[in-house]
Amino acid sequence: MKFLENIVNKMEPKFSKGGKLEKWHPMFESFMTLVFTPKYTTKLGSHIRDGVDLKRTMIMVIFAMVPALLFGIYNTGHWEMVAAEGNLNLPYGEMFWDKVIAGAAVVVPLIIVSYGVGLGIEFIFAMRRGHSLHEGFLVSGMLIPLIMPADVPLWMVGVATAFAVIIGKEIFGGTGMNILNVALTARAFLFFAYPTSMSGDKVWMSGLTENLDKVNAEKLAHTAEVAAGKAEKLGENEFASPLADSLDGFSGATPLGDLASFMTPDPVLNGSPLEVGSNLMDQFIAANPINDMFMGFSPGSIGETSTLAILIGAAILLITGVGSLRIMASFFAGGLLMGVILNASGGPYLDLPPLYHIVIGGFAFGAVFMATDPVTAAQTATGKIIYGLLGGMMAILIRVLNPAFPEGVMLAILFMNVMAPIIDHYVIAANIKKRLKRVKNA
Amino acid sequence: MSKTVRLRKGLDIKLIGVANKVRTEAKVPKTVSIKPADFHGMTPKMLLKEGEQIKAGDIVFQDKYSETIKYASPVNGTLKAVVRGAKRKIVEVVISADETQNFDRGTPIDLASLSGEEVKNTMLASGLWPFVRQRPLDVVADPKNEPKAIFVSAFDSSPLAPDFDFVLHGKADEFQAGLDVISKLTTGTVHLTLNGKSPADATFKDAKGVQINTISGKHPAGNVGTQIHHIDPVNKGEFVWSINAQDVAIIGRYFLTGKYNAKRTIAITGSEIKDPQYIDTIIGANVADILDGQITTDNVRVISGNVLTGDKIEQDGHLGFYHNQITVIPEGDQLKFVLTKGWMGPGFDKFSNSRLFPTYLLGKKKFRLDTNTNGEERAFVVTGELDKVFPFDILPMQLVKAAITNDIDGMENLGIYEVVPEDFALCEYVCTSKIDIQDKIRQGLDVIAEECM
Numbered sequence: 001m002k003f004l005e006n007i008v009n010k011m012e013p014k015f016s017k018g019g020k021l022e023k024w025h026p027m028f029e030s031f032m033t034l035v036f037t038p039k040y041t042t043k044l045g046s047h048i049r050d051g052v053d054l055k056r057t058m059i060m061v062i063f064a065m066v067p068a069l070l071f072g073i074y075n076t077g078h079w080e081m082v083a084a085e086g087n088l089n090l091p092y093g094e095m096f097w098d099k100v101i102a103g104a105a106v107v108v109p110l111i112i113v114s115y116g117v118g119l120g121i122e123f124i125f126a127m128r129r130g131h132s133l134h135e136g137f138l139v140s141g142m143l144i145p146l147i148m149p150a151d152v153p154l155w156m157v158g159v160a161t162a163f164a165v166i167i168g169k170e171i172f173g174g175t176g177m178n179i180l181n182v183a184l185t186a187r188a189f190l191f192f193a194y195p196t197s198m199s200g201d202k203v204w205m206s207g208l209t210e211n212l213d214k215v216n217a218e219k220l221a222h223t224a225e226v227a228a229g230k231a232e233k234l235g236e237n238e239f240a241s242p243l244a245d246s247l248d249g250f251s252g253a254t255p256l257g258d259l260a261s262f263m264t265p266d267p268v269l270n271g272s273p274l275e276v277g278s279n280l281m282d283q284f285i286a287a288n289p290i291n292d293m294f295m296g297f298s299p300g301s302i303g304e305t306s307t308l309a310i311l312i313g314a315a316i317l318l319i320t321g322v323g324s325l326r327i328m329a330s331f332f333a334g335g336l337l338m339g340v341i342l343n344a345s346g347g348p349y350l351d352l353p354p355l356y357h358i359v360i361g362g363f364a365f366g367a368v369f370m371a372t373d374p375v376t377a378a379q380t381a382t383g384k385i386i387y388g389l390l391g392g393m394m395a396i397l398i399r400v401l402n403p404a405f406p407e408g409v410m411l412a413i414l415f416m417n418v419m420a421p422i423i424d425h426y427v428i429a430a431n432i433k434k435r436l437k438r439v440k441n442a
Numbered sequence: 443m444s445k446t447v448r449l450r451k452g453l454d455i456k457l458i459g460v461a462n463k464v465r466t467e468a469k470v471p472k473t474v475s476i477k478p479a480d481f482h483g484m485t486p487k488m489l490l491k492e493g494e495q496i497k498a499g500d501i502v503f504q505d506k507y508s509e510t511i512k513y514a515s516p517v518n519g520t521l522k523a524v525v526r527g528a529k530r531k532i533v534e535v536v537i538s539a540d541e542t543q544n545f546d547r548g549t550p551i552d553l554a555s556l557s558g559e560e561v562k563n564t565m566l567a568s569g570l571w572p573f574v575r576q577r578p579l580d581v582v583a584d585p586k587n588e589p590k591a592i593f594v595s596a597f598d599s600s601p602l603a604p605d606f607d608f609v610l611h612g613k614a615d616e617f618q619a620g621l622d623v624i625s626k627l628t629t630g631t632v633h634l635t636l637n638g639k640s641p642a643d644a645t646f647k648d649a650k651g652v653q654i655n656t657i658s659g660k661h662p663a664g665n666v667g668t669q670i671h672h673i674d675p676v677n678k679g680e681f682v683w684s685i686n687a688q689d690v691a692i693i694g695r696y697f698l699t700g701k702y703n704a705k706r707t708i709a710i711t712g713s714e715i716k717d718p719q720y721i722d723t724i725i726g727a728n729v730a731d732i733l734d735g736q737i738t739t740d741n742v743r744v745i746s747g748n749v750l751t752g753d754k755i756e757q758d759g760h761l762g763f764y765h766n767q768i769t770v771i772p773e774g775d776q777l778k779f780v781l782t783k784g785w786m787g788p789g790f791d792k793f794s795n796s797r798l799f800p801t802y803l804l805g806k807k808k809f810r811l812d813t814n815t816n817g818e819e820r821a822f823v824v825t826g827e828l829d830k831v832f833p834f835d836i837l838p839m840q841l842v843k844a845a846i847t848n849d850i851d852g853m854e855n856l857g858i859y860e861v862v863p864e865d866f867a868l869c870e871y872v873c874t875s876k877i878d879i880q881d882k883i884r885q886g887l888d889v890i891a892e893e894c895m
Contacts (some may be wrong), residue, residue: 001779008777033818036777037784041813044882045863047771048455051792051799053817054874055785057824060798090875134820174819176875321797323825329608380837381824431837432855439677 008032027123029132058135060322064313065142065369069107071309072302076150076206077103079299083208090134092297107302108208110145114153117161118144125170136175136182136375137165143183143369147305147362147410150206152190152197160193176403181376184410191410197278199406204254204299254300255288256361256399259352260406281351293359304362314368323372326384327391331367334392342400350400357396366395366409376417380427387423391416446638447672449659451833453795453868455601457749458808459769461709461718463608470543471727474517475536475760476502479753481572481582482884483891487887488514494521498543499702501569502535510585514569516704516725518543534760539724548700551621561626570696571712572763573689574627577670577682579887579895580862584888589683591674592629594621594690596646597637599664600748600867604709604766605719606687607643613691614645620694624685625651635669645685659833667865671834676860688766689851708761711747713810714742729768732760737770743813745769750867751880774814785817792816795831795872820875831868836860838869842879850893853886863886 012020015028032038033055042049077099082090119133126133144161169178191198203209253261253268261267262284263368267274267347269287274280292298296306304310317323339354358364371377371391378387391412398408405411478486486503490496496515504855505511515521518538525534551564562585565571574592576583583589597606610617625632631653636642637752638658647654662668666684676682688706695703704725709872711718716736723732737744737757745752747765756760761768778784783791789799793809801809828838836857844852863880870879 004779005777021488035780035784037780037814037816038818039775039777040815040818041743041773041775044878045751046867047743047745047752047754047769047813048797049815049817049876050872050874051789051794051801051816052796052872052874053785053876054820054823055817057796059786087842132818136823172820174822208449291481298807315729319797374825375823377825379839381826381829384826386875428837428840428856434835435677435855436856438675 004035008036021144023127026126026130026132027067030123030126033132034073054135057322058138060316060320061139061369062142064316064322065146065303067309067312068146068303068306068365068369069142071296071306072304073107073350074099074105075103075296075299075305076106076302077101078297079205080106080148080207081239083211086211102206106150107145109154110148110152110157110302111142113157114144114161115141117158118165121162121300122167125174129174134439136178138167140164140169140182140186147183147187147199147301147365148190149203149301150299151203151209156190156194156197157186160190176375178375180414181370181373184370184414184417187410188414196225205299246385254361254406255293255298256283256300257408258284259360263400284352285356288355288360290353290359293356298360301365302364304365307359307364310364317368317372323368324374324377324384326368326381327372327377327388330385330388331371331395332364334389334394335363335367335396336392337389338393338396342396352400357399360410361399361407363392363395363399367392368415370409370413371416376420378420378423378427380424382430383420383423383427386427387416387420390419444489444653445655445673447655447659447669448638448665449657449668451673451830452660452662453598453872454660454829455749456806456808457601457771457793458713458810459711459715459718460467460602461604461711461719461720461767463605465549465608465707465720465722468721468723468727468732470517470539471724473522473536473538473728473733474519474724474726475516475534475728476513476726477534477536477760477762478503478532480763481513483579483581483888484508484511485676486535488524488532488535490521492521492524495519496521496537498549498704498745499568502537502544505531505582508584509526510566510684511582512566512569514571514702514704516702534764536760548702550700551697553619553626553697556624556626558626558628561623564697565623565693567852568696568702570693570702573685573693574624574683575685575764576741577667577676577684577862578859580704580864581810581891583681583683586762587681588830589628589630591670591682592624592628592632593666593670593673593682593684594624594632594634594640594652594687595664595666595669595684596608596634596687597664598748598766599637600750601661602711602718602767602769603664603748604711607640607646608767609707609709609720610645610687610691611643614648616691616694616698617645617687618649618694619698620685620690620692621652623697624690627683628860630675633669633673635666635673637664642885654740662833662865662868662871665858665864667862668833671836671860678854678859678869680859683883687768689764706766709767710736710770711767712745714770714772725761725763727761728758729755729761732768733757733770739772741773741775742759742770743773745771749811750871751864772812774812774816776814796827796874815876817874817876819877822875822877824874825871827868827874831872832866834860834865838866841886842866842869842877843891845882848886848889850889853890854894856878858883858886 015025080102118137122137164182164186167181172178258269262280294307335358336354339357342350378384395409395412485506487506488503500515501512502515503513519537519539522538523536526741527533572582574583634649634652635655638656658662707720708721716738744755746755746762782784792799794801832838841856863883866879866883
């Protein structure tokens with residue numbers, strides 16, 4: 001390491017004040033501090049400081065996301081194979097490496113685009129402000145791909161990331177100053193700007209849209225051929241294609257998508273229409289055993305499907321103390337509570353057992369990685385509990401009662417981000433009141 | 443009506459270099475100094491010129507804006523230099539001490555016959571007054587104010603702190619005399635707070651005429667601020683005074699003998715000290731002789747006071763007015779490679795209150811910490827970490843933010859009158875974003891002093 005140290009020491013004068021490359025000092029500092037903890041010593045106040053810094057805190061969050069990421073890659077690969085082969089009953093464990101490679105081919109570019117665009121913009125702002133790169137985006141950059149549908153076009157991810165970093169964070173002053181969670185801002189942007197790529201049934205399996213397009217093209221070509229009188233050459237008038245056969249009646253919908261359809265006059269389950277009035281929920285539960293949902297064997301956003309992988313991440317966050325237990329626990333509690341309340345009201349979708357609510361969709365991912373973002377969550381201890389509880393309840397409420405949004409977690413957390421300062425305001429007011437009361441009593 | 447307080451929050455930073463319970467008498471230092479910076483906000487007005495002869499107890503300077511408060515020389519000698527800094531501000535008044543110190547003046551003062559006002563005047567005239575500190579603001583007490591209580595802490599819980607039970611053992615008469623003196627300064631209560639974790643020395647346990655409380659918990663249990671908050675908190679418009687236990691003994695000594703004898707036992711501590719021990723010396727003493735042959739490594743920082751609140755001094759610098767210890771720790775001005783000693787290293791050599799480092803698995807291990815900040819300054823990101831080491835019913839991060847933004851209403855509401863920078867030392871230590879919190883609080887207090895007092 002002596003050799004690296006020498007390089008840094010040699011380069012430092014060039015980048016410091018008066019040096020040739022003074023302008024690029026933020027860039028130099030950013031890379032230098034990545035490789036070395038710098039030699040800054042305490043100037044004011046306490047002469048010694050805790051070992052912890054923001055870099056170590058943030059890297060731990062990234063470590064915590066790794067299980068969800070790895071599972072997400074495999075799951076994406078699996079559903080891509082399913083879509084490609086048109087075989088809904090493809091066993092989950094088979095063709096392991098094929099699926100890993102197929103999944104990585106989808107997920108890795110997403111990560112590269114997210115980090116590339118985000119860090120690029122952050123660098124520009126850091127240079128303008130004359131400080132080194134702040135660590136916040138290291139986490140956001142990993143969160144963004146994990147909450148995208150597998151089939152989202154890369155350019156959209158780039159645009160969304162740029163929007164989230166500039167509008168969601170930098171205009172407020174950068175890391176630590178933002179009001180809304182950056183990754184969720186990116187997702188919300190896509191959700192409202194390009195709804196067809198972010199919701200519906202077709203986007204959750206990589207390649208599905210493409211295959212359907214191919215079938216449609218074949219159909220068109222066939223029709224054209226028939227019209228041109230060439231059909232006889234083919235020996236038949238009917239359109240036939242193995243791909244079309246296998247994709248027939250294939251929906252690609254997430255469990256949440258199916259559930260949302262229960263609230264409409266045309267309930268569907270795995271692509272097949274159900275009879276209105278029959279016990280929809282029993283059929284859903286039979287088709288989607290809770291164990292599979294917990295393990296994450298379902299289509300969905302890349303990192304959100306496996307509650308197990310997310311809980312491993314949660315354990316890492318809680319053991320290291322980076323994630324707030326108050327928020328996580330109260331968020332789950334809020335979700336369960338709302339599930340119970342809705343059960344009591346009755347109705348097709350309302351009957352879903354509360355435990356299902358927290359293992360399907362993005363609920364667990366939101367609770368563990370999004371709601372706990374310390375910058376945008378409530379900052380007081382009591383506030384965190386209220387924040388989590390309301391967030392969890394709101395997530396399920398939106399999910400069940402608003403047919404326009406099959407998933408409620410994103411909007412619930414964004415809404416609570418906006419509400420967090422108000423929650424804190426009242427917690428602080430209570431503390432102030434206690435102090436004032438003491439004066440009156442004295 | 444004594445109180446027992448148990449704290450759940452706090453942090454004991456375990457460092458190498460606790461002083462062994464051995465006491466040596468130091469030589470008379472070559473020089474002593476009084477540093478106006480030790481008395482925040484005070485502007486000195488010199489009463490003596492360079493080269494003049496002085497005796498221990500003679501007044502060297504007084505507070506320009508509060509002339510009754512006077513500052514005395516702790517030794518017999520000659521006024522050597524008035525060291526000035528930017529804008530001719532007096533940084534240090536250096537007195538070269540005579541080789542032998544004899545205190546020939548003075549007769550005992552009969553305390554019983556004095557009224558409170560007379561005690562106050564005696565203390566002001568003799569230069570004893572600066573030992574009395576006031577909350578809010580953490581400044582030398584304004585003699586015009588009426589304190590509702592006076593607090594003395596019988597122990598120091600900060601890292602490597604001297605053990606007052608050892609330091610004041612056998613000095614019960616001086617300490618008691620001091621307590622009797624300060625009881626005359628207030629119509630309220632004088633509180634003496636003992637450490638609930640270990641039995642106190644007879645000097646403290648048998649103190650009379652005061653309310654004896656106990657407090658147990660981690661640092662900052664020994665800080666007088668924590669004790670005030672839990673026993674008799676300061677509200678807006680009220681004043682509480684506090685005095686160091688050793689300074690109570692100095693005050694007592696003066697009334698018993700009539701002599702200003704500023705002798706104090708200090709602890710020489712820290713990982714870079716060969717033989718950590720206790721030394722009898724004088725307030726403001728030059729530390730060069732004391733540290734001679736004691737420092738084991740080259741690149742060190744010498745601190746007058748403890749590692750959390752002390753002042754950086756040179757190796758031939760002078761002990762601070764309120765300090766009971768000298769700490770020497772390594773400087774941390776080296777690059778630390780990310781995977782070995784840097785931010786992603788295993789971290790067995792770092793002490794952390796967060797569980798991101800294995801500190802909490804290492805049990806009673808003691809650490810050799812250097813002055814590296816272990817990271818760069820950032821905006822506040824992590825929440826809740828300050829609360830864990832701040833045993834006040836005050837929201838630390840919100841108060842610091844109010845101080846940073848000069849929000850006077852906010853500071854008043856959130857409890858600025860109850861706190862002084864020292865109370866935030868641990869917050870500053872644990873802060874992930876490396877913000878100099880004590881300095882922010884001091885700036886906030888300066889605004890309050892100007893606008894609201």
